[in-house]
Amino acid sequence: MTSIRVGIAGAGIAGLTTALALARRGIASTVVERAPQLSEVGAGLQISPNAGRILESLDLTEALDRAAVLPEAIDLRSGRTGEPIVSLPLGESARRAYGAPYRLLHRADLQSILLEAVEAEPRIELRLGAEATAVRQTRDGATLSVGDETLDFDAMIVADGVRSKLKQAVDGASPPRPNGRTAWRSTIPVGIAPRDLPHERTTVLLSRDAHVVIYPLRSARLINIIVVIEEDWGDDSWSGPGAAEVLRQRFDRDSTRYISRLTELDLQWTRWCLTEVAPTGTWVDGRIALIGDAAHAMLPFLAQGAAMAIEDADVIARELSNAPVPDALQRYQAQRRPRVMRVWKTARQAGQIYHLGGPMATARDLAMTALGGRRLLQRYDWIYGWRSS
Template sequence: MKDDARRIAIAGAGIAGLTTALLLARYGFSVEIFEKAPALSEVGAGIQISPNAARVLSALDLDTALDATAVRPREVTMRSGRDNGVIARVPLGDRLAARQGAPYRVIHRADLQAVLLSAVRASDAITLHLGAPILESRTSGEHVALRTARVTTRAGVLIGADGVWSALRRQIGGPAASPTGQTAWRTLVPAEDGSAATQVDLWLARDAHVVCYPVSAGRLTNIVAVTADRSTDIDTEAATALPEAPFRGLCGELRTLLARAESWTRWPLCGVSPDAPWTKGRIALVGDAAHAMLPFVAQGGAMAIEDAAELAAALASEGAEPAALATYERRRKPRVDPVWREARRLAWVYHLPRPASLARDAALRALGPDRLMARMDPIYGWRASALPT
């Protein structure tokens, strides 16, 4: 058995877990990933990779693989759900890339996971165990002992990248995820007329909004409709149609877009407050396990990738010790907290009724493209404390 001090165990092989493993391997750690699913198939549809996350993935030499399936949209166009009128445009594309030194991409979650998985499988320092949930973990003074149905091992640190329903969060005394009052309805449709869109469209309406952008090299269109939902039903279930009430009175263009979908997946959005503990002893949480957030700033995946960078940097600097995990938590909480709260605030802003929505729209128009782009600098301009070379 290799030295426990250079061995890291990760629970979960989603975006957070795979990215963390790749970064740790670059720093010379030996990594074992334990994934409960027997095969990897990322749920959901699209994901937006903003420049703050793109810098981390670029440090892993993944740009070429990402660009094979991702799209770099030229702008976000915000529209009225009532009449399809343009409210505001936020530059992306070359303008944002020049400003931030990194691109903005949109990509299918399965394609992103496939890129990360390919890199993981190419690394001699990473072992991936599928169909291997961690059944038991016990922390001693110098290591964590793990047991699955087929494997018993030890590691210097155990990282919980096991998502919004994280078992490791419960183990360190964290809270259960709770309903946010929002539900996402997701679907993918073929690109219309075979043409690839080059922008992100966002329609705002009372108690609902719709986001649409290209994925899979422009062959598919990702559509997400988010509705205010005060039920506490957190079960995910397939549906053949959207609920009618939140989409009454929408413009014809948007109704035509929504009608293109043959089926939808209902995804109740549950959150985890970032105020709760992320670390305890030799266990640390990353991504949704630590701070699942609403998608209104499109930063859930990006924050997970940032977490991976900061946790790996802390472990590389201080070793696989509790002090390194404390450093990670101390660095990350002040970063994640305002993003998490801004996503909650925008859930209210996006879904305003009239006349409040008219004031919102006027304020967005008055800001103009350049100032709207600049307002994202605190998020998009983030850089990791360190990245592997």
């Protein structure tokens, strides 16, 4: 048991999970969040077993199981023809192999689960509608400015996401960089989805310079669709409504028939600028630490951004419960960086492989089919099987 008091800026997945992980180890925290209410855009999140095991250790298993769909497999298919390339088996076999299932969740549901647990925890104070404007190091602590108030803490965790402003307090922190790709997201009721759209599985359609990820949510009543294309962003916003016409033209041109059937549906699309934060920057300065997307936002092609934030939360909470603050934060950075670096780079490579065209794409498909789903999945054992020491 330790009597330190921790400040957390940002109540996204990183901030809320950190507060819970600290509370379970007897450490009190204050979480400040600029949004007056926690509400997430209607989109899905794949929570792989490495993150799921940590959430389970926070007593969230029952709530997660109520809200999640467990996909039978991840199917990779040709975007042009819809023909299968390879299928990675999940379902119960993932639970057996990795100690937790591969879950598909609505973002709003995961946020509600975390929020409910936070609100039930007396060691956590959550302040909504409280925008933090600065984090500062003092001689034996750190301060957080919120409106006219200055809050004092023993340690300050900056979890304000990919566009972090507060990370200016950490010398050498990496800036965000647009990646030249956009993600278009929509959800549709299963009733209006094309009949042959797979409902119990995650489907990834591979296409030249593009890919599409489709998976079920909420007892498979909703279908989540993400279309990733190569496209520069062009303004200062980072998400906004997307015109379906752009996708129609994009896929007509490449005659990806299977995908164009999806883009022909009359859907509301939200378009996101895919942005990275290189994990090589500094994450820790004295009593201030960056976690989650603020430290190392990655491309979503391995579905590991939130998973890495959840792993960060687990490690930083354990270290803060074991060592004086500056040492604990240094140990957090030293442990997390090599793993995050590897995942971050592998996500980049996945983007290149997914977007191949012509003979290179044919070679990729043949190689994946020859390898087979089980062996392909085993290549990700180091991600899904990770346990904090």
